[in-house]
Amino acid sequence: MPRALLLENIHPLATDILTEAGYDVENRRGALDEEELIEALDGVSLLGIRSKTQVSSEVLARSELDAVGAFCIGTNQIDLAAAAERGVAAFNAPFSNTRSVVELVLAEIIALSRRLTVQNSSLHKGVWNKSADGAHEVRGRTLGIVGYGNIGTQLSVVAEALGMSVIFYDTAEKLALGNAKRVGSLDDLLGQADVxxxxxxxxxxxxxxxxxxxxxxxxxxxxxxxxxxxxxxxYDALRERILDRSLSGAAVDVFPTEPKSKGDSFDSALRGLDNVILTPHVGGSTEEAQHDIGIFVANKLRDYQATGATNLSVNLPGLVLEAPRPGAHRVTLLHRNVPGVMAQLNEDLSRSGANVEYQVLGTRGQFGYAVTDVGGGLSADLLSELEALPTTIRARVIEIG
Structure with a gap:
C-alpha cells in the first residue's frame, strides 16, 4: 500500500481523501526539522505540509517522493527547482483561504483605527478611559495594498465596500478592480496611504x-x-516607529522565525507595544478555509498520482487532462524541454506496439511534460527505455482501471 505523510495538523478530510484512494496515511501534528523529515519519509510517496516544514534539496535527494502538497498559499518552504529536477510535483492552495485572510485584515484595520487594543487593555486593568483621541472611522481613509494578487484584489473590493479609497502597487501588470488606482512605485503608495x-x-x-x-x-x-x-x-525598525509614535499601530501575523508546534514559546521585538496586534500565523486559519484547503490539495495529490494531472502545479508544466479511457495505459514523461523529445517518445511507443489515442504536451521553462494514452499492449521494456533517455527526468506508466 502506498504511503502518505501529513504534517502540521492538516484537516482530517485530506486523510479521508487519500485513504479512500488507497494510501496508508500517517498524521503528525507538528513540523519536522530536516533530519527528522528525511527519516519520516522512508517509504513515503506523498507529503503534505503547511508553512513550517522545510522541504530542502537534501530532503528531496534522500527521499522517494512523487509529490508534495503545501496545504496553504505559500510555497517558499519547498525547494521548487530541486523538486522539479527530481520529478517531484508540488501543489498548493492559491485560492482556498483568500477570504479568511481578507476578513482578518479588515478586522485588524478597524480594531487599530479605533484603538480597540488599547481600550481593551485598559479595561482589563480596571481603568475606565473613554476617549475619542486617535480613533478614526475607516470610511474615507486610503488603503495601500502592496501586492495585488488573489488576496490583494479581493481585499480591494471588500475595502471599497466599507468606503475606503484603495491604491495598490505591484511589480506585475494587474487589472485594477472597482475604483482602485495603481501607483507607479512603492514610495508613491507609502506617501498616500493611511493604511x-x-x-x-x-x-x-x-x-x-x-x-x-x-x-x-x-x-x-x-x-x-x-x-x-x-x-x-x-521588525526592529517597526518597533522604533511605533515607540516614537510615527506610526499609530500595526498588525503582524507572520514572523521571520516561528515556533514549529502549538504551545511552543514565542518572542518578538513587537511584544508589549500599544496598539500592536500579534497573531500566530492564523490569517488562513479558519475552519472554513482549512476544510477547503484539505479537500483541494489532497485532490491534487490524488489526481496527480492516479492520472498524471498537473493543473495548478507550482513547479511543473500544468496540464488539464481528459479523463482516461478505462483499460488504457497512460504514459507520462517529464523531460528536458529540448527538440526531438516527442519524436523519440512516439518512436518508442510505436516500437512497443502502442496505439496512441490521446497526447498532450506542456512546457514550463526548461521542463516539458508529455502525457499519452495508448491502447493495446505495451512492451515490458518501454518504461526502462524512456527512463534511459538522456532528456528524461521522470517517466511513469499508469494503469487505468
Whole structure:
C-alpha cells in the first residue's frame, strides 16, 4: 500500500481523501526539522505540509517522493527547482483561504483605527478611559495594498465596500478592480496611504523589502499590516516607529522565525507595544478555509498520482487532462524541454506496439511534460527505455482501471 505523510495538523478530510484512494496515511501534528523529515519519509510517496516544514534539496535527494502538497498559499518552504529536477510535483492552495485572510485584515484595520487594543487593555486593568483621541472611522481613509494578487484584489473590493479609497502597487501588470488606482512605485503608495498592508509572495528577492527607509516614507500616524511573509519586514525598525509614535499601530501575523508546534514559546521585538496586534500565523486559519484547503490539495495529490494531472502545479508544466479511457495505459514523461523529445517518445511507443489515442504536451521553462494514452499492449521494456533517455527526468506508466 502506498504511503502518505501529513504534517502540521492538516484537516482530517485530506486523510479521508487519500485513504479512500488507497494510501496508508500517517498524521503528525507538528513540523519536522530536516533530519527528522528525511527519516519520516522512508517509504513515503506523498507529503503534505503547511508553512513550517522545510522541504530542502537534501530532503528531496534522500527521499522517494512523487509529490508534495503545501496545504496553504505559500510555497517558499519547498525547494521548487530541486523538486522539479527530481520529478517531484508540488501543489498548493492559491485560492482556498483568500477570504479568511481578507476578513482578518479588515478586522485588524478597524480594531487599530479605533484603538480597540488599547481600550481593551485598559479595561482589563480596571481603568475606565473613554476617549475619542486617535480613533478614526475607516470610511474615507486610503488603503495601500502592496501586492495585488488573489488576496490583494479581493481585499480591494471588500475595502471599497466599507468606503475606503484603495491604491495598490505591484511589480506585475494587474487589472485594477472597482475604483482602485495603481501607483507607479512603492514610495508613491507609502506617501498616500493611511493604511499599508503587505500581500506579496515569498520569492527570495522580496526578502527585507520593508525596512527603516520604507517606514520613514509612510505618512505620520499611518497603520502597517503584514499578513504575508515574516522575512519581508525589519521588525526592529517597526518597533522604533511605533515607540516614537510615527506610526499609530500595526498588525503582524507572520514572523521571520516561528515556533514549529502549538504551545511552543514565542518572542518578538513587537511584544508589549500599544496598539500592536500579534497573531500566530492564523490569517488562513479558519475552519472554513482549512476544510477547503484539505479537500483541494489532497485532490491534487490524488489526481496527480492516479492520472498524471498537473493543473495548478507550482513547479511543473500544468496540464488539464481528459479523463482516461478505462483499460488504457497512460504514459507520462517529464523531460528536458529540448527538440526531438516527442519524436523519440512516439518512436518508442510505436516500437512497443502502442496505439496512441490521446497526447498532450506542456512546457514550463526548461521542463516539458508529455502525457499519452495508448491502447493495446505495451512492451515490458518501454518504461526502462524512456527512463534511459538522456532528456528524461521522470517517466511513469499508469494503469487505468
Amino acid at each position: 499599508v498592508t503587505l500581500h506579496v509572495d515569498g520569492r527570495p528577492g522580496n526578502a527585507g523589502m520593508f525596512g527603516a527607509a520604507q517606514f520613514a516614507a509612510m505618512r505620520p500616524g499611518a497603520l502597517f499590516l503584514n499578513l504575508s511573509r515574516g522575512f519581508l519586514v525589519d
